[in-house]
Amino acid sequence: MAVFNDGETVHETLHVHPSKLECGECREKIKDQYFLKAIGKYWHEDCLVCDLCQCRLGEVGCHVLVKLGRKLCKRDYLRLFGPTGLCNSCQQPIAAYEMAMKITPQVQYHLECFKCAECEKNFCVGDKFYNLESNIFCETDYIVALSKFGGEH
Ligand SMILES: [Zn+2]
Ligand SMILES: [Zn+2]
Ligand SMILES: [Zn+2]
Ligand SMILES: [Zn+2]
Incomplete structure (x- = not known):
């Protein structure tokens, strides 16, 4: 291992x-x-x-x-160093000592992976983020992405 x-x-x-x-x-x-x-x-x-x-x-x-x-x-x-789970973005293990953003107990991200899928802006504590098709977006890009997805249906 x-x-x-x-x-x-x-x-x-x-x-x-x-x-x-x-x-x-x-x-x-x-x-x-x-x-x-x-x-x-x-x-x-x-x-x-x-x-x-x-x-x-x-x-x-x-x-x-x-x-x-x-x-x-x-x-x-x-x-201390064992993996607590996989990062939802890069799919690499998150070690217990690493800072991670936990969205739910199952869904978590490395701090550096927790960024908008479109503009790659890192979220800070208190920032709003939106979940769409297993990607996370800032508010601006979420609205754009949503209209794209919405347009296809
Ligand atoms: Zn010991
Ligand atoms: Zn000794
Ligand atoms: Zn990651
Ligand atoms: Zn963005």
């Missing part, structure tokens, strides 16, 4: 001499015989935790997801 491109699987590493390694979290030297490698760093088993909910990620095969320099468990990652 494309969503997990930011992640990396946890590996158990025993090949490098541990005392030379620094833990990616607590910066202490790793003296344990068992430690973990993930996202290009080494970790004490107890130090590899989700930055948000502190749940342990330190299990081999577990998926650590990294975004904006934070390591996250799958649940938090999806909550």
